[in-house]
Amino acid sequence: MTEEGGRLTETEAAVLAYEGRTWPGPGAKERAIREVLGMHPVRYYQLLNALMDDPRALVHAPGTVNRLRRLREAQRARR
Incomplete structure (x- = not known):
């Protein structure tokens, strides 16, 4: 799923x-995930979870990735 040069794929960026x-x-x-991206929401969230730990994603969208990481950590702390 990785493009050459360490950049996100179009799907990952989307x-x-x-x-x-x-x-x-x-x-x-x-x-919108189904109609525009053409993927099942379960696959979308699997990809999103993988992206949260991907350094390329952090470079591409630091605000979004850091927000998602904070939410994930808060959910883990509640368990």
């Missing part, structure tokens, strides 16, 4: 862009 957006209501994001 996933991070989707995470940086706000969504109008329940289900809108999942609908």
Whole structure:
């Protein structure tokens, strides 16, 4: 899934862009994932979780990746 030169693929960049957006209501994001990105939401979230630990993603979208990491750590702390 990695492009040469250590850059994100188009799909990886699109996933991070989707995470940086706000969504109008329940289900809108999942609908867009299916219709625009052409992937199942489960696959989207699998890819997103992998991207949170990918240094390339941090370089590409540091605000989004750091926000997601904070949320993940907060969820782990509650368990």
